[in-house]
Amino acid sequence: MTATPDIVCRDLVRIYRSRDVEVQALQGLTLTVRPGEMVALVGASGSGKSTLLGILSGLDTPSAGQAVVADVDLGALTRRGRTDFHRHAVGFVWQQTSRNLVPYLTIAENVAAVLTIAGVRGRRRAARVREVLALVGIGDHGDRLPAALPGGLQQLAAIAVALANRPRVLLADEPTGALDRVAARAVLATMRAVNEHEGVTVLIVTHDQTVAEQVRRTVRIRDGRTSTETIRDDLGASPGEEFAVIDEAGRLQLPESFQQALGLRDRVRLSLQDDHVLVRRGDDEVVR
Numbered sequence: 001m002t003a004t005p006d007i008v009c010r011d012l013v014r015i016y017r018s019r020d021v022e023v024q025a026l027q028g029l030t031l032t033v034r035p036g037e038m039v040a041l042v043g044a045s046g047s048g049k050s051t052l053l054g055i056l057s058g059l060d061t062p063s064a065g066q067a068v069v070a071d072v073d074l075g076a077l078t079r080r081g082r083t084d085f086h087r088h089a090v091g092f093v094w095q096q097t098s099r100n101l102v103p104y105l106t107i108a109e110n111v112a113a114v115l116t117i118a119g120v121r122g123r124r125r126a127a128r129v130r131e132v133l134a135l136v137g138i139g140d141h142g143d144r145l146p147a148a149l150p151g152g153l154q155q156l157a158a159i160a161v162a163l164a165n166r167p168r169v170l171l172a173d174e175p176t177g178a179l180d181r182v183a184a185r186a187v188l189a190t191m192r193a194v195n196e197h198e199g200v201t202v203l204i205v206t207h208d209q210t211v212a213e214q215v216r217r218t219v220r221i222r223d224g225r226t227s228t229e230t231i232r233d234d235l236g237a238s239p240g241e242e243f244a245v246i247d248e249a250g251r252l253q254l255p256e257s258f259q260q261a262l263g264l265r266d267r268v269r270l271s272l273q274d275d276h277v278l279v280r281r282g283d284d285e286v287v288r
């Protein structure tokens with residue numbers, strides 16, 4: 001038996017309605033992330049990445065479909081359940097460092113605060129603060145205020161805060177988006193290390209191609225749906241194998257580059273072979 005996935009999205013839909021416009025930010029998105037996996041979610045601006053993370057973090061609710069994170073069905077959450085979910089099941093790192101850390105608390109106090117809220121006090125709390133700051137490599141900076149540290153170290157502190165209560169899942173929305181290359185690499189390396197050594201499941205949204213290349217599984221989102229995946233067995237060395245994602249209704253998206261290379265559009269010809277499906281241009285002659 002395989003363990004139950006840590007993240008499951010089934011046909012997720014999120015429609016934003018304002019007075020005269022309707023935006024379908026997610027249009028039937030399907031995604032499964034297993035325990036201990038680290039997945040990069042990439043896609044153009046406006047493709048629905050932040051909308052998805054908003055739902056997975058329990059801050060927003062889908063218009064339709066199902067989202068389950070760490071065995072919590074986010075469509076059926078009570079207020080109490082939501083609070084519990086935020087304290088114990090998931091940790092977040094956002095792009096804006098100001099959203100991750102309380103500015104008038106030191107780094108150690110920021111970590112201690114989330115432990116206090118979860119009911120951890122006294123020596124256990126002090127020990128966990130030291131442990132988690134050491135884990136992300138900022139043990140020497142615990143008594144500094146966030147603003148006294150460069151952006152990269154602030155994001156490492158944000159990871160420490162996110163991990164303090166040992167969540168099963170770490171969600172990060174463009175955590176390196178505001179950083180220079182060197183700092184971005186350090187933040188990513190830390191996320192990989194906590195994924196590997198602590199076993200935390202990590203979903204990281206990024207439009208940084210170098211980030212995506214450092215992660216074994218990359219899922220591409222296009223028009224509010226997962227379209228293709230790349231799995232790398234040998235990180236950094238090979239370009240990786242590309243997969244298309246097929247949802248429960250049997251829909252799949254061809255990579256744009258494939259469509260362009262062969263001029264595949266409107267209608268394609270499909271035929272079932274022994275062990276594969278053949279997709280050909282369908283415009284020369286239409287089979288009825």
Ligand code: ADP
Pocket residue numbers: 016017023024025043044045046047048049050051052
């Ligand atoms: P990404 O993070 O991939 O850039 P978003 O999830 O932020 O994409 O946005 C997806 C789409 O939903 C975009 O067209 C965006 O303009 C729209 N959108 C996002 N948030 C809102 C909102 N609160 N109200 C209306 N439209 C929104």
Ligand code: MG
Pocket residue numbers: 049050051
């Ligand atoms: Mg975004």
